[in-house]
Amino acid sequence: MKRFLLLLRSIRRTQGEGPESERTSGERRVMTDGGTSEKRSTFQRWLDSDIVQSAPFWLPPFLLMGFFVYAAIGWNFLLSLTEYSGFGDPDYSNLGLQNYWAMLDDPGMWAATRNTFVLLVGFTVVCLIVGLLLALLLDREIRFSRSFRTIYLLPFALSFIVTAQFWRWMYNVNNGIINQFIGVFGLGPYSWLGSPKLVLGAVIFALVWQFSGYTMIIYLAALRSIPNDQYEAARADGASTVRMYWRVIIPQLRPAMVSATVTLVLFALKAFDFLYATFDGYRPRRGADILATKMVRESFGRSEWAYGSSIALMLFVLSLGVITPYLYNQYKRGNL
Amino acid sequence: MAETQLDDVRKVFTETDGNEIVAVNDVSIDIEDGEFLVLVGPSGCGKSTTLRMIAGLETISDGDIRLDDRVINDVPAKDRDIAMVFQSYALYPHMTVRENMAFGLEESTDLSDDEIAARVEETAEMMGIDPLLDRKPEELSGGQQQRVALGRAIVREPAVFLMDEPLSNLDAKLRAQMRTELQQLQEQLETTTVYVTHDQTEAMTMGDRIAILNDGELQQVGTPLECYHEPANVFVADFIGEPAMNFFDVTRRDADGDGAVLVNETLEYTVSADISTAIGDRDDLVLGVRPEDISIERSEGDQRRADGHTVPASVTVVEPTGDENIVYLDLGADRSERIIATIDGMSQVEAGDRVVVHVPEDAVHVFDGETNEALHNRRVESNEPRVPNV
Amino acid sequence: MSEKSVTTEEAAEQTAMKRVTDGITLGRVGLYATLIGLVGFYLLPIESGLVTSIKTPTGLDNTFPFLPPLDAGWITFEKWQVAFDYLAPGMVNSMLFTIPSTILCAILGSMAAYGLTLVDWRGQIAVLALFIAGIFVPYQAVIVPLFQFWSQYMQLGARLSFLWGLPLLEPHYATILELIITHTAYGIPIVTLLFRSQYKTMSNEMIEAARLDGASVWRVYRRIVLPLSIPMFAVVFIFQFTQIWNEFLFSLTIIGSTNDPAASATLILSGLGQSLEGTDYPLRMAGAFITALPTLLVYVLFADKFAEGVQT
Known part of the structure; x- marks a missing residue:
């Protein structure tokens, strides 16, 4: 949050910069330019400066995005301080932290937070591992390697609403493929999406199916950028394939892993579509409720707008906790 | 065509952590109309920044740049009537050669399409690139791209040409050829040209005058021969000439009459009255002599000539280049000083030879050891200028 | 080997x-x-x-x-027929907002990336950081104000009521317009980043050459940068089309109801085949395929471009 405010402040500084630099250059002109023929007004020069010249390009998109993203977050914060619920307009005259206190007393909140973190850790770690294995498998001379890549990435191109339909069918208690498969080994059948113990694992499995192709693509791009000499040098050093990957190649995938992790964690935080479609609405089975679903349910299901906003703000703060170090790190490395 | 003046031009970069770096420090140069000026110096000396300030690609922190007495500090690059040739050529990859050349005329003039087409054809013909007009840059060789980049600048008939190391991406042979061609072209067009390079060969052979920069400071502006024979300071003396001038840190000792002796642990060099006068009472000095001014004589044992201009030495390495030999020698009994001499390619010297090195007095330079400024430069016979050895 | x-x-x-x-x-x-x-x-x-x-x-x-x-x-294709009848209006609606917002996103994102990458001015890193952070903001954090903004303050349906009498225009287009604007606004950050990743590799000297050739900031964009970004436009179109088509939370909150005439394909699919007797799986599967068809088609035809968009 502090970082965010700093950013905002630096923006304001930037915007104030135009007239300021104009003034200093004006002073300089008085000092050095003793009556030469070219007289350009300070206004004219200000118009020619790069910040003004470039403004028509970035300012309109910035204002549109800024309004919908940053103004909306500010507004959301304001709403979370009101008692706004039901129909009608929010009352902004009486602001307080009551919604945040209410969160502490809400057992559903604790359950949702716990589930969010389980989903976040389980989903992210499994996705990173599966994606890495896929990438290592494909990063060699293979016929049809592009076709394999295209197939593995295919689920990622589909809507969660679509994939949720497929997985409901896969997890179906009576004749779902999963139960039929484990039935071969004399197990089950289990109610994958009905049992509070199993449901979160089942959701994570389905999401890994959908996202591992994404992690694979990120790793593959990083693997492709490693020069061939390094493989050859490692081989010339007599390293076995496994050791070569472990000692030489995988350490170089760190930046790719970091950026994939950020994306996966942020997705896990806001995963809503899949759960909504899997459980036909705002109410996931007990054991699968996460902050994102609870937030939408409180606001749009129960019209507890203010309470929903306060959960939304929690989500935002959690995301900031991931984004800020990431962006700062990227800035430090000059990747921005 | 225009006269260009740099008047105490200064460029300060502010780093993100607030540190200020002076890239160009109060540089003043008057570039005459039609002149070919070469800005030369080691990398990071501020030569490119200076060029980019003339182009309008960098703001000027202080001072003025004038084009025909008009201050152009605040004129945007696009309105300066300046054309620039970049090291990477910076051709527009999606346009054909014809479109590349026409672009500047379309953007900066009101010429009709026909007039533009005619001018492009004419310039392309002059540059010998007319067969390439309908190709894209990626289909051209490096040398052809270089020509197109030049053509693109020439077709605009700008007041000033700026060139930022335009030949450095070419191979050695092509570079030598383009050097000559570029010079002829500039003489023919009579357009003021500022040419940046780190290569002193280019500087010496191409420029009407050269301006030598180091650490953002202008060291000397002068014709190539002036800079070669009358370097303003140790930096210029060292930078211009290949192999570089030999330097010895010496102190002064009074001698008989008006002369003096410059001494260090291995060297005792007698100088006559006019050099002694130039030195004055300074004590911390640098003696300089160019490798080609040194002659080597075979010696028997350790003998010195009576004039005090010789010193015994032993040859360590001989690098034959064909027309001449570059000889590396260790001076004195303890071999603590090293000296380089270039001698005739036919003379027979081998590593290990004991020789006597002769340094003629009219070829020596003396610099102030503290300020590095030149106190005395070699004598130049005005009617017969020596061809510099670069 | x-x-x-x-x-x-x-x-x-x-x-x-x-x-x-x-x-x-x-x-x-x-x-x-x-x-x-x-x-x-x-x-x-x-x-x-x-x-x-x-x-x-x-x-x-x-x-x-x-x-x-x-x-x-x-074998029966009846479920496909039924699903298609349900989803057809949603498919039209989804097209109506996906295509314009994809195009708007690409144009605005390319402009923003140009202004923030190839024109050098102080403070652009801070503005850029705000753009990039915008990629990661969870939509939940803005969804309540967004809903408030459209339903309470803008009320485009009422404001634009004079339009609905015109031929070819219908009142539910107000909701479509809201979706276009919303998707454009939230798509700008990622598209800006995609274009920036390309513009960063563009030769600075080439841009400077164009400016010395007399081109203004706008003309450099129009004549140099835009023609050179055509491949990236293809990537952005494909990636962003898929993203917006697949989106659900905005549809759910801004449109609100599956029965709304503006309902999108994903919204209708989410409620398809629900009944008291249980889920009609064949119908749902058929619906899922119909909904996914445009994205599947785009993906199969341009898988490489999609992957390129994902990588950045």
């Missing part, structure tokens, strides 16, 4: 080499088996959905879910 060593090795070592070569071949077989097994894993849910969508209830009971209907009498 192995072939090369075979040719260079001595004949005496042939036996040893052969084992190595065999080992590698065996490894290759294992590799391909794994890759094909994974193809099965990734395609099974989709394949199973496809065969289920054309099964009659009898077929559903009598075949494994992943096998096609084995008896011709178990």
Whole structure:
């Protein structure tokens, strides 16, 4: 949050910069330019400066995005301080932290937070591992390697609403493929999406199916950028394939892993579509409720707008906790 | 065509952590109309920044740049009537050669399409690139791209040409050829040209005058021969000439009459009255002599000539280049000083030879050891200028 | 690698080499088996959905879910017909907001990236950081104000009521317009980043050459940068089209109801085939395929461009 405010402040500084630099250059002109023929007004020069010249390009998109993203977050914060619920307009005259206190007393909140973190850790770690294995498998001379890549990435191109339909069918208690498969080994059948113990694992499995192709693509791009000499040098050093990957190649995938992790964690935080479609609405089975679903349910299901906003703000703060170090790190490395 | 003046031009970069770096420090140069000026110096000396300030690609922190007495500090690059040739050529990859050349005329003039087409054809013909007009840059060789980049600048008939190391991406042979061609072209067009390079060969052979920069400071502006024979300071003396001038840190000792002796642990060099006068009472000095001014004589044992201009030495390495030999020698009994001499390619010297090195007095330079400024430069016979050895 | 060593090795070592070569071949077989097994894993849910969508209830009971209907009498395309009737208006609506916002996103994102990358001014990193952070902001954090903004403050339907009398215009287009603006605004950050990743690699000297050639900031964009970003536009179109088409939370909150005339394809699909007797799986599967069809088509045709968009 502090970082965010700093950013905002630096923006304001930037915007104030135009007239300021104009003034200093004006002073300089008085000092050095003793009556030469070219007289350009300070206004004219200000118009020619790069910040003004470039403004028509970035300012309109910035204002549109800024309004919908940053103004909306500010507004959301304001709403979370009101008692706004039901129909009608929010009352902004009486602001307080009551919604945040209410969160502490809400057992559903604790359950949702716990589930969010389980989903976040389980989903992210499994996705990173599966994606890495896929990438290592494909990063060699293979016929049809592009076709394999295209197939593995295919689920990622589909809507969660679509994939949720497929997985409901896969997890179906009576004749779902999963139960039929484990039935071969004399197990089950289990109610994958009905049992509070199993449901979160089942959701994570389905999401890994959908996202591992994404992690694979990120790793593959990083693997492709490693020069061939390094493989050859490692081989010339007599390293076995496994050791070569472990000692030489995988350490170089760190930046790719970091950026994939950020994306996966942020997705896990806001995963809503899949759960909504899997459980036909705002109410996931007990054991699968996460902050994102609870937030939408409180606001749009129960019209507890203010309470929903306060959960939304929690989500935002959690995301900031991931984004800020990431962006700062990227800035430090000059990747921005 | 225009006269260009740099008047105490200064460029300060502010780093993100607030540190200020002076890239160009109060540089003043008057570039005459039609002149070919070469800005030369080691990398990071501020030569490119200076060029980019003339182009309008960098703001000027202080001072003025004038084009025909008009201050152009605040004129945007696009309105300066300046054309620039970049090291990477910076051709527009999606346009054909014809479109590349026409672009500047379309953007900066009101010429009709026909007039533009005619001018492009004419310039392309002059540059010998007319067969390439309908190709894209990626289909051209490096040398052809270089020509197109030049053509693109020439077709605009700008007041000033700026060139930022335009030949450095070419191979050695092509570079030598383009050097000559570029010079002829500039003489023919009579357009003021500022040419940046780190290569002193280019500087010496191409420029009407050269301006030598180091650490953002202008060291000397002068014709190539002036800079070669009358370097303003140790930096210029060292930078211009290949192999570089030999330097010895010496102190002064009074001698008989008006002369003096410059001494260090291995060297005792007698100088006559006019050099002694130039030195004055300074004590911390640098003696300089160019490798080609040194002659080597075979010696028997350790003998010195009576004039005090010789010193015994032993040859360590001989690098034959064909027309001449570059000889590396260790001076004195303890071999603590090293000296380089270039001698005739036919003379027979081998590593290990004991020789006597002769340094003629009219070829020596003396610099102030503290300020590095030149106190005395070699004598130049005005009617017969020596061809510099670069 | 192995072939090369075979040719260079001595004949005496042939036996040893052969084992190595065999080992590698065996490894290759294992590799391909794994890759094909994974193809099965990734395609099974989709394949199973496809065969289920054309099964009659009898077929559903009598075949494994992943096998096609084995008896011709178990095949029916009725569910596809029903699903299509439900989804057709949603498909039209989704197209109506997806295509304009994709185009707007691409144009605005390219402009923003140009202004923030190729024109150098102080403070642009801070503005850029705000753009990039915008990619990661969870939509939940803005969804309540967004809903408030459109439903309470803007009320485009009422404001633009004078338009609905015109031919070809209908009141629910107000909601479509809201979706276009919303999707454009939230799509700008990622698109800006995509374009920036390309613009950063563009030669600075080339831009400077164009400015010295007399081109203004606008003309440099129009004549140099824009023509050179056509490949990136293709990537952005494909990636952003897929993203917006697949989106659900905005549809759910801004449109609100499955029965709304502006309902999008994903919104209708989420409520398809629900009844008290249980879920009609064949209908749902057919619906899922119809909804996914445009994205599937785009993906199959331009998989490489999609992957390029994902990588950045």
